[in-house]
Ligand SMILES: Cc1ncc(C[n+]2csc(CCOP(=O)(O)OP(=O)(O)O)c2C)c(N)n1
């Protein structure tokens with residue numbers, strides 16, 4: 001799992017998938033809108049690539065990277081195609097075109113587009129696994145902006161009271177749509193968890209290996225103690241919130257791309273030829289998945 | 304002709320200029336972004352300090368706005384997508400809309416409690432946003448005592464409706480804006496060409512084809528569905544020689560049936576149209592009241608609405624779930 005080539009391939013797959021989504025949106029091939037994972041790929045790869053088959057993942061609106069990594073870990077042989085097809089509203093999509101970009105479900109992976117509500121749900125899933133003695137844990141992703149929703153604090157309290165085996169992964173990209181964290185989050189993020197007796201790990205890195213190390217320890221701990229934990233990952237959003245709505249100065253985003261690119265950070269661990277080969281393979285795969293999805297049929301209501 | 308969007312936007316600017324007690328709370332409402340649908344564009348620049356961009360805390364900000372309204376301000380809250388009104392239901396249903404009646408018992412008029420609060424939210428589908436960003440949920444709030452539900456159309460003066468609500472209301476108002484209305488031009492008499500438009504009171508419109516034979520069907524529709532109904536009226540008239548009249552209310556709750564019953568005295572047939580789901584919707588109430596009022600003189604009634612399903616993201620599925628012009632025409636044909 002920590003094979004550097006494999007990690008690079010995943011990071012690159014996530015990147016190319018979402019770049020392809022953004023590039024092709026103006027063509028009108030996708031429905032609705034989308035939230036890309038550009039810049040945050042190391043989080044999904046670091047947290048989810050070691051996941052066990054029974055574990056449950058709940059993701060939010062920015063779910064492509066989480067889904068593709070989960071699918072890869074569980075051996076889905078056609079996930080990029082299924083996700084393109086979902087965004088294109090095709091019958092072959094992850095949810096047959098019903099959900100679109102932010103409403104996915106496959107095996108033990110779920111995502112939903114309303115901020116906050118998934119956090120108690122993931123907590124309940126964790127409690128269900130605990131009652132079943134399955135040994136599985138739940139992992140739920142939330143953004144810094146979602147710290148505004150009150151229901152998450154009810155969930156933290158319940159999780160701590162009842163010992164839910166859940167890992168809260170807070171992806172802090174310091175922005176929510178256009179709102180910088182300074183205008184939306186008062187006080188301490190870690191303190192929010194600590195107030196409920198939930199232990200917190202915190203990392204400011206875009207290195208998939210580093211994230212993997214801290215995340216796998218956290219997951220092991222949740223699994224063995226059967227209690228909640230939080231993992232705060234400070235990260236950077238490279239793209240717009242959805243499609244063309246980035247109000248940050250372009251130089252600021254450019255700077256983030258230079259110093260915090262998960263691909264750039266991981267790349268030196270591979271020989272250049274190896275990297276080139278991986279990139280070629282992934283580009284072909286993405287291109288083919290996109291074209292295949294585009295040729296797939298639309299669903300009908302009776303299906 | 305201005306669009307519905309610019310009509311609403313300029314109404315906000317005018318309301319802010321007219322009354323210093325007006326302020327606005329919402330997510331991502333500051334310039335240059337100006338809100339997810341740009342209804343608040345330019346407002347924070349023009350009125351610094353009176354546009355509060357908020358954390359993602361729908362229940363909290365509505366509660367805070369209720370408190371501000373109780374203590375003499377006139378807050379307007381923007382909910383980014385109407386789907387999230389479920390998150391504010393407690394503040395509206397169990398707090399804001401009860402206060403006036405509950406607290407005012409045994410008081411003189413000057414001691415009565417008022418909650419002048421406006422909640423604006425964009426509703427509706429047909430943009431592929433999928434199940435959590437496309438719904439038409441006002442039906443959940445119809446019939447809540449003490450709560451007014453308004454829905455502008457692209458007729459008359461949608462901005463004026465908002466302006467009056469902000470400055471004149473003493474009770475909480477849910478102001479439901481269909482997303483597809485935003486970019487439509489507000490239709491005046493000239494733009495409506497084939498139709499005669501009669502505003503009846505401030506908030507209800509009556510549309511009929513000019514110089515047409517007597518109508519045999521009354522259509523009642525609001526918001527964006529009223530525009531689709533108008534298109535269907537033309538098809539019904541020119542392709543099927545079925546003449547209809549259209550009633551477009553902008554206040555859904557409490558609902559005033561007068562204009563519908565006036566029209567039904569002439570036609571005897573009622574078709575209601577809405578984008579919310581079919582079961583237990585707005586149309587059910589309108590039809591029930593029409594039946595209570597007209598008795599056997601109501602010869603036929605049907606409701607057209609979205610299927611009782613979540614709104615799918617996929618375009619063809621979404622089209623199949625939501626009512627469109629052709630379905631209006633087909634349904635009307637079965638009634639005459
Ligand atoms: C209840 C609710 N309110 C508002 C939104 C609209 N919305 C979608 S994503 C988003 C910003 C989320 O910010 P954050 O939690 O930091 O996640 P990020 O987008 O940065 O990944 C907003 C306001 C929503 N989906 N749900």
Ligand SMILES: [Mg+2]
Nearest residue numbers: 143144175176
């Ligand atoms: Mg964020």
